[in-house]
C-alpha cells in the first residue's frame with residue numbers, strides 16, 4: 001500500500017555523494033540536520049554553502065502529507081495547477097473532522113454522515129491525482145506517516161504543524177501551508193530559510209515513571225514556546241539510542257510547541273526495529289547500507305558546542321516526570337512539586353478527565369504503558385476517580401492493542417475508546433457540560449493546552465503529561481498525586497501504591513490489522529470525476545484570480561487600518577470556521593473580523609466609504625467588490641504571524657483587496673500574499689502609518705515598472721483635498737513579480753502545464 005521503496009533507494013543513492021560534497025564545501029564535519037538539508041537541495045545543487053538563519057534555499061522534499069482540514073484548500077489549489085498527477089508521493093489523512101463523544105462505534109458513523117461531502121471530495125481528488133487516501137478512522141496523520149512513510153534521512157513537508165513527528169524516524173519533516181504543499185506536488189522547489197541548529201545531548205537511561213514525553217516537557221520548560229524558532233533541534237548521545245522510535249516521535253512532535261522548524265534523531269537500532277516491525281525490512285536494509293550518513297559526524301557529537309548554535313544537555317537517568325500547563329505547554333512542573341505549585345496558583349486539584357491519545361502519544365508503547373497502570377488499579381481494588389478517554393493513533397495500533405487486551409484493560413476502568421483520530425486534541429470533543437464553563441482540571445497526553453483547545457471551555461485547566469502519568473492521576477482524581485511516593489485507598493480501605501509502568505516498545509506478537517483504512521489511488525486517474533456540488537456550503541471549486549490589469553492602481557478605498565497585533569487568527573479565525581476551510585467564499589465571511597480598527601478601536605466595524613455607514617469588514621469589502629472598487633488593508637508590526645494558513649491571504653484576494661501595507665510582515669504570510677497575486681508592501685518610514693486617514697483614496701504608483709529592489713509610491717488623496725506621497729518597499733524578486741502580474745503563482749503553474 002504504502003511506502004515507495006524505489007523512491008527511497010533513489011534518495012539513498014544520492015545521499016552519500018551529496019553529503020561528501022557538502023562536507024567539502026563547508027569545510028568541517030556535518031550535523032545530521034545539515035546532511036539531510038544538503039542532500040535535498042533542489043536539483044542536487046551542492047555548489048553553495050549556506051548561512052544558517054540567513055539564506056533562503058530551494059529544497060526538493062521527498063513526500064507531502066495533508067490532513068483533512070488543510071488538504072481541502074491545498075487540493076483545490078492543486079486542481080488548478082493543470083497537472084495530471086502529483087510529482088512526489090503524497091497522502092491525505094482524515095482525522096480532524098471527527099467529533100469525540102460517545103465512542104468510536106457511534107462517533108465515526110456520525111462524522112461520516114456529517115462530513116460526507118468533504119470526505120468524498122478528498123477521496124475522489126486523491127484517486128484522480130495519484131494521492132494515497134486514508135479514510136476517516138484510519139488514524140491520526142502523524143502516527144500513520146510514522147508507521148508507513150517516514151524513513152531515515154528523508155525530507156517531507158505536511159500541511160500540519162506536527163508533521164515534525166516524523167523526526168522520530170530520522171527525517172527532516174516540516175509543517176507548511178497548503179500553497180507550499182501545492183507547489184511541491186506540482187513539481188516545484190520549496191523554499192526555506194536555512195535553519196539554525198540546536199543540539200540536545202541525551203545521556204543516561206529513562207527509568208521508573210519517566211518517559212520520552214518528559215524529555216520534551218523539560219526541553220519546553222527550558223526553551224519556552226519561542227525558543228526553537230527558526231531552528232532544527234537535533235537530539236544525540238547515548239541517551240538518544242536508549243529511546244524507542246515512537247518515543248523519539250513524541251519528542252520531535254512537541255518540538256512544534258517550542259516553535260522549532262523541526263526536530264530529528266540519527267538513525268539507530270530502535271529505528272531499525274521499528275521499520276522491521278512495521279513491515280519495512282527493505283527500508284531498514286537500505287538505511288543500514290548508508291547508516292554512517294544517516295547520523296551526525298562523530299566529531300560533531302564529540303564537541304557539540306563547536307557545531308550547534310545552542311546546546312542543551314539532559315541526563316535521562318535523573319529526569320523526573322513533568323506536567324506542563326495550564327494554558328501553555330512550556331510551563332513545566334516536576335511531578336514532585338505539583339501539589340504545592342497547584343495550591344499556590346489556585347489550580348483546581350480535582351481532575352475530571354484523563355485523556356490518552358493525539359499524534360503525540362498514541363503508539364502501541366504508549367497504550368501498553370498506560371494500560372499497565374490501569375491493570376494495576378483493577379488488580380489492587382482501585383476505581384478511577386476521573387473519566388477516561390482513549391484515542392488510539394491508528395487502526396493498526398487499535399487493532400493490535402485490542403488483540404492484546406490493552407483496550408479491554410482500559411474498559412475495565414470504564415474508559416471510552418474514541419475513534420482513531422484527533423478528537424479532543426483539536427477541540428472536536430462534545431464534552432458533556434462544557435458549555436457551563438465551570439473551572440475544572442483535565443490531564444492529557446496531547447501537545448497543546450491553550451485555553452479552550454480541548455473542549456471550548458476557557459476555564460478548563462489542561463495539563464500535558466505522559467500517558468502513564470495521565471492514567472495514574474486520572475485514577476487518583478487528584479492533580480497533586482505523585483505516584484512515585486503517594487498511596488491510594490482501595491475498596492478494602494487499604495493503602496496501595498502503583499508500581500512503575502511497564503510496556504512493550506513493540507507488540508510482542510507483532511502488529512496486526514484487518515483493514516488499515518487505506519485507499520490506493522487509480523493508476524490512471526484521468527477518467528476520475530471530482531464532484532463538488534455547486535450548492536455546497538463546505539466546498540467550492542476555485543476560479544483563477546484575475547491577472548493584473550497592467551496599470552497603476554488608483555482610487556483604492558481603505559478597508560481597515562489594523563491596530564496592534566494582527567495574526568492569521570485575526571485575519572481568518574479558526575474554531576467554528578474550520579468547517580468552511582474548503583469553501584473560499586463562505587470562509588471569507590470571517591475576513592479580518594478579529595482585527596482592531598485603528599479609528600474606533602472596535603473589531604469587525606469599519607466605515608463603508610460608499611455609504612458613510614459603519615459595518616462588518618467582510619460585508620464592507622463585498623460592497624466595494626460589487627461596485628468594482630479596489631481596496632487596501634493597512635497593518636502594524638509582524639502582520640500575519642501565527643499559522644501558515646493561506647486562507648488569510650486568499651480571502652482578501654477573493655474579496656477584491658488589492659494590497660496589504662504594513663510596518664512589517666511575518667515571513668510565511670508575506671509569501672502567501674505573493675503566491676496569491678496580492679501586493680504585500682511595507683512602509684519605508686514606519687511613521688507613515690500615521691499618515692493614513694480613514695477617508696483616504698489611495699493610488700499605488702510604479703507598478704508598470706515594478707522591479708526588484710525598487711520601491712513604489714503611494715499617493716494618499718485625503719478627504720480635504722490635500723495629497724501626500726509616501727514611499728513603500730517590497731521584497732518581490734523577479735519571479736514573484738511575475739506571480740503578481742499573472743494574478744497568482746498558480747496561474748503561472750497552470751500556464752506552464754498547458755504549454
Ligand code: F3S
Nearest residue numbers: 162358359422425426
Ligand atoms: Fe491531530 Fe492534535 Fe495531532 S489535532 S494532528 S492529534 S496535534
